[in-house]
Amino acid sequence: MKVWLRVFLLQVMVIVIACSGSAIAEEVLTHVKVKGHSSKFIALTFDDGPVQGITPQFLSLLEKYQAKATFFSVGKKVKQHSDITKLVIAAGHEIGNHSWSHKNLVELTTDQQKLEIQQFQQQVKSLGIKPTLFRAPFLKKSDSVKQLLIDNQLLLVSASVMAKDAKKNVAVSAIVKKLSADIKSGDIILMHERQHTLNALKILLPLWQEHGYQFVTVSQLIALSKVTEGKSFKFERLNFL
Numbered sequence: 001m002k003v004w005l006r007v008f009l010l011q012v013m014v015i016v017i018a019c020s021g022s023a024i025a026e027e028v029l030t031h032v033k034v035k036g037h038s039s040k041f042i043a044l045t046f047d048d049g050p051v052q053g054i055t056p057q058f059l060s061l062l063e064k065y066q067a068k069a070t071f072f073s074v075g076k077k078v079k080q081h082s083d084i085t086k087l088v089i090a091a092g093h094e095i096g097n098h099s100w101s102h103k104n105l106v107e108l109t110t111d112q113q114k115l116e117i118q119q120f121q122q123q124v125k126s127l128g129i130k131p132t133l134f135r136a137p138f139l140k141k142s143d144s145v146k147q148l149l150i151d152n153q154l155l156l157v158s159a160s161v162m163a164k165d166a167k168k169n170v171a172v173s174a175i176v177k178k179l180s181a182d183i184k185s186g187d188i189i190l191m192h193e194r195q196h197t198l199n200a201l202k203i204l205l206p207l208w209q210e211h212g213y214q215f216v217t218v219s220q221l222i223a224l225s226k227v228t229e230g231k232s233f234k235f236e237r238l239n240f241l
């Protein structure tokens, strides 16, 4: 084989290996396969808290239905309302990292992205926890963000169902309609800590329970999948951005 051809083939191999390595960094958890269980499970997730006067109401409602959830909190708000985050942890819910100040990470330098991720971890360390899940603000991510998450042992989590409840004055009926259709076991549902979401959940939680659903944290959902399949869960690619 000619030397130039050998060099060319070697370069192709290097590129293929490099690409297959980076594919891991592109994976985002949107839902979990939990087939094989007699019960049905969904993971409720609440972004952008803690919110004074609102988060405690979420906790009371969830307790009524023995529901555990994942709260993707904002670091700055946790610093301001650490007493509320302590209540969330004490009630058995999971805290996920939703960045320090909810900036669009894609518009920041790598150093700034690193700070957004690590400052959160540092803040909640004093509360005795080390989150393993990360949800990007506005679900915006880049290769450098994905690499930083790997470096910091954080799993990027999106969702399979969106409540579309982030804006002010969203009709409760619209949220109920959106979340009562097409829910299946293994879904991760993205919601926000808003009053209208709370009101919608008062209708949805008994409805879901009637349909046999149990409410678990994202980490519990992943663990259920591991038990079922006897191996690591499979990531699903994010398909709605």
Ligand SMILES: [Zn+2]
Pocket: 047, 048, 098, 102, 137, 138
């Ligand atoms: Zn958010």
